[in-house]
Amino acid sequence: MIIDLRSDTITKPTKGMLDAMLSAKVGDDVYKEDPTVNALEERIAKMFGKKSALFFPTGSMANQAAIKLHTNPGEQVICDKYAHIYNYEGGGASFNSGVSCKLIDGHRGMFAAKQVVESINPPDFYHSPLTSLVAVENTTNKGGGACWDFEEIKKIRTVCDDHDLGYHLDGARLWNALVNTNETALQFGEVFDTISVCLSKGLGCPIGSVLVGDEDIMKGAIRIRKIFGGGMRQVGYLAAAGLYALDHHIDRLKQDHNKAKEIGEVLRSLAQIKTVEPIETNIIIFELNADVNETAFLQNLAKNNIHIIGMGGGKLRIVTHLDYTDTMHEKLLSILTNL
Numbered sequence: 147m148i149i150d151l152r153s154d155t156i157t158k159p160t161k162g163m164l165d166a167m168l169s170a171k172v173g174d175d176v177y178k179e180d181p182t183v184n185a186l187e188e189r190i191a192k193m194f195g196k197k198s199a200l201f202f203p204t205g206s207m208a209n210q211a212a213i214k215l216h217t218n219p220g221e222q223v224i225c226d227k228y229a230h231i232y233n234y235e236g237g238g239a240s241f242n243s244g245v246s247c248k249l250i251d252g253h254r255g256m257f258a259a260k261q262v263v264e265s266i267n268p269p270d271f272y273h274s275p276l277t278s279l280v281a282v283e284n285t286t287n288k289g290g291g292a293c294w295d296f297e298e299i300k301k302i303r304t305v306c307d308d309h310d311l312g313y314h315l316d317g318a319r320l321w322n323a324l325v326n327t328n329e330t331a332l333q334f335g336e337v338f339d340t341i342s343v344c345l346s347k348g349l350g351c352p353i354g355s356v357l358v359g360d361e362d363i364m365k366g367a368i369r370i371r372k373i374f375g376g377g378m379r380q381v382g383y384l385a386a387a388g389l390y391a392l393d394h395h396i397d398r399l400k401q402d403h404n405k406a407k408e409i410g411e412v413l414r415s416l417a418q419i420k421t422v423e424p425i426e427t428n429i430i431i432f433e434l435n436a437d438v439n440e441t442a443f444l445q446n447l448a449k450n451n452i453h454i455i456g457m458g459g460g461k462l463r464i465v466t467h468l469d470y471t472d473t474m475h476e477k478l479l480s481i482l483t484n485l
């Protein structure tokens with residue numbers, strides 16, 4: 147039994163999901179003739195109370211398309227120093243959109259409206275890049291699955307309105323936040339101009355993300371997706387997995403969160419571990435004591451068929467997910483306890 151907790155992306159489609167995929171009705175989605183993709187896009191648009199949604203192969207492409215839609219070359223995006231769009235999308239913001247990032251020194255990937263105000267370059271000061279977009283991530287990945295305070299998110303909306311800035315949410319794991327806080331997709335749709343969500347993270351799809359947004363911004367999205375090479379054909383087979391996941395795999399995220407909390411409790415009791423960051427959803431980030439060798443620690447776990455990853459800076463990450471069973475959980479807790 148291999149216990150793979152490197153990421154919630156390692157899941158394989160369930161039998162039910164595969165059945166749904168096999169029976170999907172499909173067409174050429176580049177012509178917008180795939181009924182299953184159209185149904186998925188309509189459903190997600192409706193969930194968020196938006197006019198428009200578009201299916202993407204990856205969350206990175208959906209985020210990159212959003213940045214492109216909100217900015218012009220030379221401009222600047224405000225985001226946290228931990229942001230996925232800055233750290234883990236291959237430098238795409240500069241490559242695809244010719245923009246730079248103004249990094250906020252936030253807390254666990256989150257920041258305050260006041261810090262946004264301080265980061266905006268005065269638009270008439272032509273020496274500095276023109277600020278055009280604020281991007282927020284919920285839950286935060288590098289921040290350890292932390293959930294934003296919705297009041298702060300709304301305050302930042304006001305700042306964006308006051309300064310004529312776009313407002314994008316990288317919601318790769320927004321589902322985890324919704325389950326944890328009881329906020330709704332509609333609430334988020336009301337506040338943000340564009341939102342990307344992943345179907346291939348906690349929801350267990352093999353592929354797929356959706357960018358949802360207001361009609362005026364989203365009208366250019368299909369062209370950008372084509373330019374990025376993301377126009378897909380009979381992709382309803384994959385959209386069917388997404389529809390299935392929305393029906394069956396959202397409420398169960400609570401189980402991933404509970405397991406993560408239980409793992410955290412055991413980690414906190416271990417002598418080798420210095421700190422465990424607060425656990426709100428399905429991500430656990432912890433730090434080893436200075437005298438514990440990270441490579442040896444990871445190898446020791448690997449010998450027990452447990453796989454987790456290093457995040458750099460002495461931090462390690464565990465992510466719980468759909469394919470992490472109760473049996474695996476019991477085994478993991480007992481192995482950790484006896485480390």
Ligand SMILES: *Cc1c(COP(=O)(O)O)cnc(C)c1O
Pocket residue numbers: 203204205206207209230231283285286287316318319344346347355
């Ligand atoms: C995983 C992730 C993405 C998108 O990743 P892809 O692998 O390109 O689908 C975007 N933002 C965050 C915060 C993520 O964790």
